Amino acid sequence: MVKEEQEESSNRPDNTAFTQQRLPAWQPILSASIVIPMFLLIGAAFIGVGVALFITSRDIQLQELDYTGDDSEHPCFKCRTNTEKCTCSMTFSIPTLFKGPVFFYYGLTNYFQNQRKYGASKDDNQLYGDLDYFTNPSTDCDPYTRDSKNMPIVPCGALANSMFNDSFSLSHTVNGVQKIVPLDGKGIAWWTDYNIKYRNPTLNSVFFSGTKKPTNWPKPIYELDTTDVYNNGFINQDFLVWMRRAALPDFRKLYRRITHDDYADGLPAGNYTLTIAYNYPVHSFNGKKKVVLSNVSWMGGKNDFLGIAYIVVGSMCVVMSVVMLIVYARFKFAEDV
Amino acid sequence: VDCSLYSPGQLNTFFSKKTFVRCVMVSTYTSLVLFFIPWAAMQDSVRGDGKDVADYQSFALSTQTSLMIVVSAQMFLDTFYWTAINQFFLWGSIAAYLAITFTFFSNGLFFVFTSSFPFIGTARNSLKQPNVWLTMFLTCLLCVLPTVAFRFLHINFLEKIRKFTRFQKYKAREEGQPAPAPYRPPPRRVSTRRSSYAFSHSQGYGDLVTSRKFLRLKRRPSLFGRNQSPLVENQPQHYRTITEEAEESQT
Numbered sequence: 234m235v236k237e238e239q240e241e242s243s244n245r246p247d248n249t250a251f252t253q254q255r256l257p258a259w260q261p262i263l264s265a266s267i268v269i270p271m272f273l274l275i276g277a278a279f280i281g282v283g284v285a286l287f288i289t290s291r292d293i294q295l296q297e298l299d300y301t302g303d304d305s306e307h308p309c310f311k312c313r314t315n316t317e318k319c320t321c322s323m324t325f326s327i328p329t330l331f332k333g334p335v336f337f338y339y340g341l342t343n344y345f346q347n348q349r350k351y352g353a354s355k356d357d358n359q360l361y362g363d364l365d366y367f368t369n370p371s372t373d374c375d376p377y378t379r380d381s382k383n384m385p386i387v388p389c390g391a392l393a394n395s396m397f398n399d400s401f402s403l404s405h406t407v408n409g410v411q412k413i414v415p416l417d418g419k420g421i422a423w424w425t426d427y428n429i430k431y432r433n434p435t436l437n438s439v440f441f442s443g444t445k446k447p448t449n450w451p452k453p454i455y456e457l458d459t460t461d462v463y464n465n466g467f468i469n470q471d472f473l474v475w476m477r478r479a480a481l482p483d484f485r486k487l488y489r490r491i492t493h494d495d496y497a498d499g500l501p502a503g504n505y506t507l508t509i510a511y512n513y514p515v516h517s518f519n520g521k522k523k524v525v526l527s528n529v530s531w532m533g534g535k536n537d538f539l540g541i542a543y544i545v546v547g548s549m550c551v552v553m554s555v556v557m558l559i560v561y562a563r564f565k566f567a568e569d570v
Numbered sequence: 571v572d573c574s575l576y577s578p579g580q581l582n583t584f585f586s587k588k589t590f591v592r593c594v595m596v597s598t599y600t601s602l603v604l605f606f607i608p609w610a611a612m613q614d615s616v617r618g619d620g621k622d623v624a625d626y627q628s629f630a631l632s633t634q635t636s637l638m639i640v641v642s643a644q645m646f647l648d649t650f651y652w653t654a655i656n657q658f659f660l661w662g663s664i665a666a667y668l669a670i671t672f673t674f675f676s677n678g679l680f681f682v683f684t685s686s687f688p689f690i691g692t693a694r695n696s697l698k699q700p701n702v703w704l705t706m707f708l709t710c711l712l713c714v715l716p717t718v719a720f721r722f723l724h725i726n727f728l729e730k731i732r733k734f735t736r737f738q739k740y741k742a743r744e745e746g747q748p749a750p751a752p753y754r755p756p757p758r759r760v761s762t763r764r765s766s767y768a769f770s771h772s773q774g775y776g777d778l779v780t781s782r783k784f785l786r787l788k789r790r791p792s793l794f795g796r797n798q799s800p801l802v803e804n805q806p807q808h809y810r811t812i813t814e815e816a817e818e819s820q821t
Contacts, residue, residue: 258653532618564734
């Protein structure tokens with residue numbers, strides 16, 4: 234008898250809180266006094282935030298200029314079929330002071346940078362300056378890995394090959410005289426892209442000797458900006474901005490900032506002329522090109538959706554809390570009957 | 571004895587068509603909200619300093635983080651007893667997600683495995699923006715609040731509403747007719763004590779086995795003649811029938 238008891242007790246689990254499932258626990262209960270005030274509070278907070286977002290978004294100024302030239306009356310219509318370098322100018326006017334700092338974006342529509350095969354077609358090792366990948370680019374870049382003579386392409390891949398190459402200049406008409414608005418192209422890409430993700434190999438053109446430029450580029454990568462060595466090669470700001478794939482088919486990318494001299498406070502009201510070096514073809518896929526001038530706020534660019542969504546969800550929460558309160562009152566008193 | 575482990579089977583709460591349809595509806599709604607709210611909020615958006623935030627990697631990060639938070643919130647709602655272990659694992663899973671995300675997006679891993687970790691810098695650049703956080707907050711609450719509201723109403727008021735409507739019907743009839751006879755379930759031949767075996771949620775196959783269908787010989791054309799089949803050599807099998815009386819005497 235004693236032996237059986239000892240055998241039993243060796244298999245018996247310990248009598249601790251953990252093994253006997255007696256741990257102290259908190260049990261949240263969805264009671265009326267918690268849920269109804271919670272909904273009301275959330276609703277009120279959301280409406281407040283929504284109103285703030287909506288007002289902020291409303292105050293942001295935005296000007297879009299489509300320069301694809303689809304319309305035959307458009308000044309850039311002649312550039313559509315022209316395969317050589319073509320320049321066109323558009324005039325526009327700004328009705329009131331466009332508060333600074335003003336940001337100059339280029340926008341593309343119907344352009345799917347988020348397509349998987351296209352977006353994955355690049356070699357991160359090459360872009361980091363690893364010379365082994367200069368002579369032997371990764372096969373992710375196919376068919377833009379090597380050119381027709383089997384020379385490796387640097388930077389390889391479809392994403393780099395399709396880099397946007399229109400350039401713009403803006404001038405302000407003051408008393409009949411065209412005054413150039415200075416555009417600042419420094420620091421338009423992410424700090425991490427410029428300093429960490431993309432690196433040039435130590436000496437520029439020497440290591441590019443066995444390689445070729447991408448097929449659709451007019452100049453090789455080490456001639457993107459010959460005036461500034463910190464903006465040349467893989468760390469060129471426009472190149473970095475292009476390589477940051479957009480999530481949606483209608484996107485805009487930062488081109489320049491208007492922060493210098495007379496225009497530091499913004500663009501005064503008046504007539505302006507936009508001169509475009511029209512190189513990038515978008516007609517084959519019904520895309521459109523445009524220039525967007527915008528100022529920003531703490532919540533970013535102009536987007537009414539978030540403000541409206543917050544107001545709508547906040548009102549629904551308030552309505553829901555009122556409904557729950559009615560149900561609670563009705564059936565609480567009904568139970569006493 | 572705590573019989574709560576048997577109640578999902580008895581009440582058929584997990585494998586019914588109603589539950590499946592409800593699950594599909596909730597999942598569809600959550601998926602649509604998780605994608606379209608960040609999509610709409612990201613249209614033409616930029617950072618507070620004018621730089622890009624509508625890029626593919628930031629969009630992926632914000633959707634992914636919203637999803638994690640929604641799933642964790644659903645788990646929070648489903649956990650009835652919050653012991654120390656539950657707290658550790660539930661909060662720990664969110665902490666682990668954040669730790670892993672920041673590790674994958676860090677400089678160190680990028681330097682070692684360059685082409686495998688292209689998301690470098692995304693968390694640092696997008697998660698500092700208030701509009702990204704506001705988008706994620708809106709998405710998570712929009713996914714979770716309907717569940718909370720429905721559960722609140724269901725738990726607290728379903729019984730009361732049913733009792734109330736039954737009371738109303740009873741009161742309406744009281745004037746004209748005598749009180750209805752108390753509800754008695756129709757007498758069933760099957761024992762009401764169900765076994766805790768695999769088919770606890772349904773009647774199982776007891777009826778089929780006890781219906782003696784197995785004993786009926788069907789007149790079918792046979793492949794072999796009666797004198798040629800190898801089975802002819804065997805003795806016929808005797809079947810032991812399991813009757814109702816025998817079952818009840820066991821329970």
